[in-house]
Amino acid sequence: MVRIFIDPGHGGTDPGAVANGLKEKDLTLKIAKYARDFLLNNYSGVQVKMSRTSDTTKSLSARTKEANNWNADAYVSIHINAGGGTGFESYVYPGVGSSTKNLQNDVHGEVMKVFSGFRDRGKKQENYHVLRESKMKAVLTENGFIDTKKDAEFLKSESNLKKIGEAHAVGIAKHFNLKKKSSSPSKPKENTSTGTYTVKPGDTLWGISQKYGVTIEQIKEANGLTSDTIYVGQKLIIPIGGCDVREFKVGDKVKIKSSATHYATGQTIPNWVKGQTYTIQQVKSDRVLLKEIISWVYKKDLE
Numbered sequence: 001m002v003r004i005f006i007d008p009g010h011g012g013t014d015p016g017a018v019a020n021g022l023k024e025k026d027l028t029l030k031i032a033k034y035a036r037d038f039l040l041n042n043y044s045g046v047q048v049k050m051s052r053t054s055d056t057t058k059s060l061s062a063r064t065k066e067a068n069n070w071n072a073d074a075y076v077s078i079h080i081n082a083g084g085g086t087g088f089e090s091y092v093y094p095g096v097g098s099s100t101k102n103l104q105n106d107v108h109g110e111v112m113k114v115f116s117g118f119r120d121r122g123k124k125q126e127n128y129h130v131l132r133e134s135k136m137k138a139v140l141t142e143n144g145f146i147d148t149k150k151d152a153e154f155l156k157s158e159s160n161l162k163k164i165g166e167a168h169a170v171g172i173a174k175h176f177n178l179k180k181k182s183s184s185p186s187k188p189k190e191n192t193s194t195g196t197y198t199v200k201p202g203d204t205l206w207g208i209s210q211k212y213g214v215t216i217e218q219i220k221e222a223n224g225l226t227s228d229t230i231y232v233g234q235k236l237i238i239p240i241g242g243c244d245v246r247e248f249k250v251g252d253k254v255k256i257k258s259s260a261t262h263y264a265t266g267q268t269i270p271n272w273v274k275g276q277t278y279t280i281q282q283v284k285s286d287r288v289l290l291k292e293i294i295s296w297v298y299k300k301d302l303e
């Protein structure tokens, strides 16, 4: 397990640099969270701890102590510059070894891609507390100038903050050679799907689940749904259900299962119809037409 300590600069009573309607402490927290989330969602073998996850006051020594006690493998401190310049720069402690410089190179290189329209101010060295007092390799980034209009406009975009955070994550992952997770947890796994269904007016999750012989929970899980709400035009992945949908051909002899409740056209199936043998006259995607009773029945309701 690689342990990454991410430190969003400032917080609480210390806003950091303030200009153009922006506060450094807010920007650093957002970037740090995007970095953390990207690491945890996309890579395995990594743990992340943050010096703060909300707008709280925390001393520099409390931050480095926490990282040291946790035995972090890297300390990444995120800041926004001020003083009238423009662009991106990064820092390590003066005289550090090649391992720390490599971390700086990897993070700097990735974040600079996001700042491609801006000045690369270089990989620098400075005697900053968090770089000096942290026992592990440490890098500090200064992500644009809050008091320069061009930089501030760039930092006002949430999607840019996300890109900056994710670039930090990619740089860290590169440095530690973190393995990419095989599939992102938010996306349904392809090997469990049998196809997609486009929601039509009047559809309900219950109706769709009945059509395909799967449970509402299985559909929700396959599509990452947190509620029962679906909308017209939505494409749903239909997972393999508990009951097998066998192949039906015209001329096949079938029976309607006793568990069946409704014809594909919506009417209730009377009990006396079940258990008798019928001939398939026509086959459509999820249903068949039974010759003797001239009724459309869902495939899942046949045996």
Ligand SMILES: [Zn+2]
Residues within 6 Å of the ligand: 009, 010, 016, 017, 024, 079, 080
């Ligand atoms: Zn700062």
